[in-house]
Amino acid sequence: MSNIQIEHQPAQDRLQALGVANWPTWSKEISVFPWFFHEQEIAYILEGECVITPEGGQPVTFGKGDLVTFPAGLRCQWEVKKPLHKHYHLDGNKLTQAVRRIRALLPF
Template sequence: MSIQVEHAPSTSKLETLGVSKWATWKKEVSVFPWVFPEQEIAYILEGECVITPEGGTPVTFGKGDLVTFPAGLKASWEVKQSLHKHYKLDGNTLTQIWRRLKLKVCG
Protein backbone atom coordinates (compact mmCIF):
# COMPACT_ATOMS: atom_id res chain seq x y z
CA MET A 1 0.00 0.00 0.00
CA SER A 2 2.02 2.95 -1.23
CA ILE A 3 1.41 6.56 -2.16
CA GLN A 4 2.22 7.28 -5.81
CA VAL A 5 3.50 10.77 -6.74
CA GLU A 6 3.83 11.83 -10.35
CA HIS A 7 5.73 15.11 -10.66
CA ALA A 8 4.59 17.46 -13.43
CA PRO A 9 2.16 15.19 -15.31
CA SER A 10 1.48 16.23 -18.89
CA THR A 11 -1.38 18.56 -19.73
CA SER A 12 -2.85 15.86 -21.96
CA LYS A 13 -2.87 13.38 -19.06
CA LEU A 14 -4.64 15.91 -16.81
CA GLU A 15 -7.19 16.60 -19.57
CA THR A 16 -7.77 12.86 -20.14
CA LEU A 17 -8.38 12.38 -16.40
CA GLY A 18 -10.77 15.36 -16.36
CA VAL A 19 -8.91 16.96 -13.45
CA SER A 20 -10.38 20.44 -14.03
CA LYS A 21 -13.87 19.01 -13.36
CA TRP A 22 -12.92 17.35 -10.05
CA ALA A 23 -13.95 18.85 -6.72
CA THR A 24 -11.48 21.07 -4.88
CA TRP A 25 -10.39 21.18 -1.26
CA LYS A 26 -8.29 23.64 0.77
CA LYS A 27 -6.48 23.20 4.05
CA GLU A 28 -4.43 25.64 6.09
CA VAL A 29 -1.02 24.83 7.56
CA SER A 30 -1.73 22.05 10.06
CA VAL A 31 -1.03 18.49 11.23
CA PHE A 32 -3.81 15.89 11.41
CA PRO A 33 -4.50 12.15 11.10
CA TRP A 34 -6.47 10.80 8.13
CA VAL A 35 -7.86 7.52 6.83
CA PHE A 36 -8.57 7.05 3.12
CA PRO A 37 -11.74 4.88 2.91
CA GLU A 38 -11.34 4.67 -0.87
CA GLN A 39 -8.61 5.44 -3.36
CA GLU A 40 -8.13 9.16 -3.90
CA ILE A 41 -6.34 10.84 -6.78
CA ALA A 42 -5.35 14.46 -6.18
CA TYR A 43 -3.79 17.14 -8.34
CA ILE A 44 -2.03 19.73 -6.20
CA LEU A 45 -2.76 23.30 -7.28
CA GLU A 46 -0.93 25.02 -4.41
CA GLY A 47 0.96 24.06 -1.30
CA GLU A 48 3.41 21.56 0.10
CA CYS A 49 2.64 18.51 2.26
CA VAL A 50 4.35 15.61 3.94
CA ILE A 51 2.18 12.56 4.55
CA THR A 52 3.46 9.73 6.70
CA PRO A 53 1.69 6.38 6.42
CA GLU A 54 1.32 4.42 9.68
CA GLY A 55 4.59 2.51 10.04
CA GLY A 56 5.87 3.93 6.76
CA THR A 57 8.21 6.46 5.25
CA PRO A 58 7.16 10.12 4.83
CA VAL A 59 6.17 11.19 1.31
CA THR A 60 6.52 14.83 0.20
CA PHE A 61 4.47 16.39 -2.58
CA GLY A 62 3.44 19.85 -3.71
CA LYS A 63 2.25 22.14 -6.45
CA GLY A 64 2.00 20.42 -9.83
CA ASP A 65 2.05 16.85 -8.47
CA LEU A 66 -0.54 14.16 -9.21
CA VAL A 67 -0.84 11.97 -6.11
CA THR A 68 -2.65 8.65 -5.66
CA PHE A 69 -3.56 7.54 -2.14
CA PRO A 70 -4.58 3.87 -1.84
CA ALA A 71 -7.84 2.79 -0.18
CA GLY A 72 -7.39 1.88 3.48
CA LEU A 73 -4.31 4.08 3.99
CA LYS A 74 -3.96 5.49 7.53
CA ALA A 75 -1.58 8.41 7.71
CA SER A 76 -0.60 11.66 9.34
CA TRP A 77 -0.71 14.82 7.24
CA GLU A 78 1.62 17.77 7.71
CA VAL A 79 0.48 20.69 5.57
CA LYS A 80 3.62 22.85 5.38
CA GLN A 81 2.19 25.45 2.97
CA SER A 82 -1.55 25.99 2.55
CA LEU A 83 -2.98 23.25 0.36
CA HIS A 84 -5.39 23.62 -2.55
CA LYS A 85 -6.11 20.52 -4.59
CA HIS A 86 -8.45 18.95 -7.11
CA TYR A 87 -9.44 15.47 -6.00
CA LYS A 88 -11.40 12.44 -7.16
CA LEU A 89 -12.57 9.59 -4.95
CA ASP A 90 -13.04 6.06 -6.21
CA GLY A 91 -16.66 4.88 -6.45
CA ASN A 92 -19.94 6.77 -6.32
CA THR A 93 -21.55 8.73 -3.50
CA LEU A 94 -23.42 5.71 -2.13
CA THR A 95 -20.31 3.51 -1.91
CA GLN A 96 -18.34 6.40 -0.39
CA ILE A 97 -20.95 6.85 2.37
CA TRP A 98 -21.03 3.09 2.99
CA ARG A 99 -17.23 2.92 3.36
CA ARG A 100 -17.23 5.80 5.85
CA LEU A 101 -19.99 4.24 7.93
CA LYS A 102 -18.15 0.92 7.90
CA LEU A 103 -14.98 2.66 9.14
CA LYS A 104 -16.86 4.24 12.07
CA VAL A 105 -18.51 0.95 13.07
CA CYS A 106 -15.53 -1.35 12.50
CA GLY A 107 -12.67 1.11 12.78
Protein backbone atom coordinates in the same frame (compact mmCIF):
# COMPACT_ATOMS: atom_id res chain seq x y z
CA MET B 1 2.26 0.23 3.71
CA SER B 2 2.80 3.41 1.74
CA ASN B 3 2.05 2.81 -1.91
CA ILE B 4 1.55 6.56 -2.32
CA GLN B 5 2.31 7.27 -5.97
CA ILE B 6 3.51 10.67 -7.10
CA GLU B 7 3.72 11.88 -10.68
CA HIS B 8 5.76 15.07 -10.70
CA GLN B 9 4.51 17.61 -13.24
CA PRO B 10 2.30 15.28 -15.33
CA ALA B 11 1.63 16.27 -18.93
CA GLN B 12 -1.45 18.40 -19.65
CA ASP B 13 -2.90 15.69 -21.89
CA ARG B 14 -2.74 13.25 -18.95
CA LEU B 15 -4.59 15.72 -16.72
CA GLN B 16 -7.19 16.34 -19.44
CA ALA B 17 -7.70 12.58 -19.96
CA LEU B 18 -8.39 12.22 -16.21
CA GLY B 19 -10.80 15.17 -16.24
CA VAL B 20 -8.92 16.89 -13.40
CA ALA B 21 -10.38 20.33 -14.17
CA ASN B 22 -13.86 18.94 -13.39
CA TRP B 23 -12.92 17.42 -10.03
CA PRO B 24 -13.96 19.21 -6.82
CA THR B 25 -11.35 21.17 -4.88
CA TRP B 26 -10.32 21.17 -1.23
CA SER B 27 -8.13 23.55 0.75
CA LYS B 28 -6.34 23.28 4.09
CA GLU B 29 -4.29 25.73 6.13
CA ILE B 30 -0.90 24.90 7.60
CA SER B 31 -1.64 22.11 10.05
CA VAL B 32 -0.94 18.56 11.24
CA PHE B 33 -3.69 15.93 11.47
CA PRO B 34 -4.33 12.18 11.18
CA TRP B 35 -6.23 10.80 8.20
CA PHE B 36 -7.66 7.52 6.90
CA PHE B 37 -8.41 6.94 3.22
CA HIS B 38 -11.61 4.89 2.94
CA GLU B 39 -11.17 4.66 -0.82
CA GLN B 40 -8.43 5.45 -3.29
CA GLU B 41 -7.98 9.17 -3.87
CA ILE B 42 -6.20 10.87 -6.73
CA ALA B 43 -5.25 14.48 -6.08
CA TYR B 44 -3.74 17.16 -8.31
CA ILE B 45 -1.96 19.75 -6.18
CA LEU B 46 -2.71 23.31 -7.30
CA GLU B 47 -0.86 25.04 -4.43
CA GLY B 48 1.01 24.06 -1.31
CA GLU B 49 3.44 21.55 0.09
CA CYS B 50 2.70 18.50 2.25
CA VAL B 51 4.45 15.65 4.00
CA ILE B 52 2.39 12.50 4.49
CA THR B 53 3.71 9.87 6.87
CA PRO B 54 2.00 6.49 6.47
CA GLU B 55 1.44 4.54 9.69
CA GLY B 56 4.62 2.47 10.08
CA GLY B 57 6.15 4.01 6.95
CA GLN B 58 8.45 6.70 5.69
CA PRO B 59 7.41 10.33 5.03
CA VAL B 60 6.42 11.24 1.47
CA THR B 61 6.67 14.85 0.27
CA PHE B 62 4.68 16.41 -2.57
CA GLY B 63 3.59 19.83 -3.70
CA LYS B 64 2.35 22.15 -6.43
CA GLY B 65 2.02 20.44 -9.80
CA ASP B 66 2.11 16.87 -8.46
CA LEU B 67 -0.51 14.20 -9.20
CA VAL B 68 -0.73 12.00 -6.11
CA THR B 69 -2.53 8.67 -5.68
CA PHE B 70 -3.39 7.58 -2.13
CA PRO B 71 -4.42 3.91 -1.78
CA ALA B 72 -7.62 2.81 -0.05
CA GLY B 73 -6.98 1.78 3.57
CA LEU B 74 -4.03 4.15 4.10
CA ARG B 75 -3.69 5.52 7.65
CA CYS B 76 -1.35 8.46 7.83
CA GLN B 77 -0.39 11.77 9.37
CA TRP B 78 -0.66 14.89 7.21
CA GLU B 79 1.66 17.82 7.70
CA VAL B 80 0.57 20.75 5.55
CA LYS B 81 3.72 22.89 5.34
CA LYS B 82 2.35 25.50 2.90
CA PRO B 83 -1.40 26.11 2.50
CA LEU B 84 -2.88 23.36 0.35
CA HIS B 85 -5.33 23.67 -2.53
CA LYS B 86 -6.04 20.56 -4.59
CA HIS B 87 -8.39 18.92 -7.05
CA TYR B 88 -9.39 15.44 -5.88
CA HIS B 89 -11.20 12.35 -7.13
CA LEU B 90 -12.43 9.49 -4.92
CA ASP B 91 -13.08 5.97 -6.22
CA GLY B 92 -16.71 4.93 -6.43
CA ASN B 93 -19.82 7.06 -6.30
CA LYS B 94 -21.44 8.96 -3.43
CA LEU B 95 -23.44 5.91 -2.33
CA THR B 96 -20.47 3.51 -2.16
CA GLN B 97 -18.41 6.19 -0.42
CA ALA B 98 -21.14 6.66 2.21
CA VAL B 99 -21.46 2.90 2.74
CA ARG B 100 -17.68 2.59 3.34
CA ARG B 101 -17.79 5.33 5.96
CA ILE B 102 -20.82 3.87 7.74
CA ARG B 103 -19.23 0.41 7.81
CA ALA B 104 -16.08 1.92 9.32
CA LEU B 105 -18.16 3.22 12.25
CA LEU B 106 -19.92 -0.07 13.00
CA PRO B 107 -18.52 -2.21 15.85
CA PHE B 108 -18.33 -5.52 13.93
